[in-house]
Amino acid sequence: GAGVSQSPSNKVTEKGKDVELRCDPISGHTALYWYRQSLGQGLEFLIYFQGNSAPDKSGLPSDRFSAERTGGSVSTLTIQRTQQEDSAVYLCASSRQRSRSSYNSPLHFGNGTRLTVT
Amino acid sequence: AQRVTQPEKLLSVFKGAPVELKCNYSYSGSPELFWYVQYSRQRLQLLLRHISRESIKGFTADLNKGETSFHLKKPFAQEEDSAMYYCALQAAGNKLTFGGGTRVLVKP
Known part of the structure; x- marks a missing residue:
C-alpha cells in the first residue's frame, strides 16, 4: 500500500514567514x-x-513550533516566524499502535520536507 | 532518560573488509534496539531489530545488556552498503530515540 507521504517535498521561505508541513x-x-x-x-x-x-512534545525547539493531528490521520507541523537555523529536512514517520505487552512496531518514514529559510 | 551514542561519524572501509558500527545506549529499563539505514536519495528504513535476531543483507547486531551496546557488524562489506546508519532505542510505547548516525563508505 501507500507509504508515508509528506508535502511539500521542498520549501524555500523568507526569514520571518510562517510555514506548514504536512x-x-x-x-x-x-x-x-x-x-x-x-x-x-x-x-x-x-x-x-x-x-x-x-x-x-519535548523535542519542539521553541514556542514557534507547533503540531496538530486531526482524525487520527493527517498531521501538520507549523513553524512561525521562521529563522535560518530552522533550515533542515523535516521527517515524518508512522507506526502501528502497540500494547504494553507487545513489542514496538518499526517506524515507516516519509521522504521528508527540505526546508530552506533565506 | 534515553540516550543513544554512535561514536563514529564516518567509517571508511574497502570492499570485502569487515565493518563494525558501534552503538551504546543508556536506559534504565528494557528497551528495544533498532538499526535504521538511509541509502542515497532514499527514505530512512528499518534494517534490523534486536528481537528478530536475524541477519539482514549480511548484517547482524547483538544486544549486550551488560555493556549496554548494540553494535552492527558485517564480515564482508559491499559497495552497496555505503549509506547512513542510525542506531535507535525505544522504550515501551515511547518515542524512538536515535543516535547521531554513522556514515559508511565502502571503497572499491
Whole structure:
C-alpha cells in the first residue's frame, strides 16, 4: 500500500514567514512522529502523537513550533516566524499502535520536507 | 532518560573488509534496539531489530545488556552498503530515540 507521504517535498521561505508541513501517515497507523534531520545533528526528535493526542512534545525547539493531528490521520507541523537555523529536512514517520505487552512496531518514514529559510 | 551514542561519524572501509558500527545506549529499563539505514536519495528504513535476531543483507547486531551496546557488524562489506546508519532505542510505547548516525563508505 501507500507509504508515508509528506508535502511539500521542498520549501524555500523568507526569514520571518510562517510555514506548514504536512504528513499523511500509513492508513491504520495510530502513532505519528516528527523528526528533524540537520547536517551534523543527526535525527532530532520533535513530537510524537498517539491518535490525536501528543504525549511527548519535548523535542519542539521553541514556542514557534507547533503540531496538530486531526482524525487520527493527517498531521501538520507549523513553524512561525521562521529563522535560518530552522533550515533542515523535516521527517515524518508512522507506526502501528502497540500494547504494553507487545513489542514496538518499526517506524515507516516519509521522504521528508527540505526546508530552506533565506 | 534515553540516550543513544554512535561514536563514529564516518567509517571508511574497502570492499570485502569487515565493518563494525558501534552503538551504546543508556536506559534504565528494557528497551528495544533498532538499526535504521538511509541509502542515497532514499527514505530512512528499518534494517534490523534486536528481537528478530536475524541477519539482514549480511548484517547482524547483538544486544549486550551488560555493556549496554548494540553494535552492527558485517564480515564482508559491499559497495552497496555505503549509506547512513542510525542506531535507535525505544522504550515501551515511547518515542524512538536515535543516535547521531554513522556514515559508511565502502571503497572499491
